[in-house]
Amino acid sequence: MGQIEWAMWANEQALAAGLIMLTGGIVAVAGQFKGWYFAAYAIVAGVLVCLLEYPRSKRKKGSTMERCGQKYLTAVVKVFGPLTRNYYIRAILHAALAVPAGFLLSTILGTVCLGIASGIYLLAAVRGEEWRPIEQKPRERPHVGDTIKQPPSNPPPRPPADTRKKQPAEVGGQVNPIPVEAE
Template sequence: MATTTTATATATAAIKTVFSTSTIEWAMWANEHVLLTGYVLGIFSILTIIFHFPLWQIAIYGLLLALFIIIIEYPRSGRIVKKSKARPLQKYPSLLLTKLGPLTRNYFIRFVVYILLSLPCLFLISTIAPAISLIIGAGAYGLAALFQEQWIPVEPKTTDNTVPMPTRPPPREPLYRAPSNA
């Protein structure tokens, strides 16, 4: 009797779904994709407002959404392998993301928010392509959330004591000469 309960307990424990760590960092791909989508959405929204396309009021929403996306997505996340390079002036929006805490750190929240915020842009022909692209980027964030990735700030580079770069161009003469026997 005791062996059947332990066998049932181990079988139940084996059924639990645990996703192993992926070799692909989905958040990195999602960040680049959604940031580019924000730029494209901003450009398309500006052109729609300028030329007064039908339903151009949705383009105002698209422009505000593009600004929101660019502010949230501009800071690059630190990578697992610690080889991430920060974007120029990343520290300012990065402070905002660290202050907001789990709202911006959790990729599942970004997944849901980006899908919901892209829906109004699907009703305007000039913003439908960026809206679909934003949904695809949100899907990549969904995969990142599935593999338990989360946003972490990029750590500043530490300087180590390595050999300094040469000051003279090649060919270089040796710094010392061996005494000759002549």
């Protein structure tokens, strides 16, 4: 078995935590909870975490499924350079963003999830992982001459290869029992 890439787990956990924190903040602000300013903070922090975590990192081995529309946010994350690539910085950032949202009941679940994501990012950083963008490889279009090996010999419509009649030369010297006369 290969080694676990902890950053992939942390990415999914942090994205879910951002969505949970955003939802809890919206509920608290809409419900006019006591301490609604913590909820307003949770909305802003949840959006920030979701924007940072939406682009997936490229895996070391194998293929990585890119999220829909990820390439636009990948460009933004790449602009910030080592601040967003380094998982030590992400771990500290997520831990710091989680603390103020923990003072309100509706956002505490997002806080706990973000704290767990912070711990997983710390583990990924200790193991030497870092965020790498998924680069799109330009597709090479096959040349028409390379795709056609042998042009068809009989005109269309052609029956499938296994049901075609064998030609007299292929039969092994047998002659057609019904002679065909040319006019």
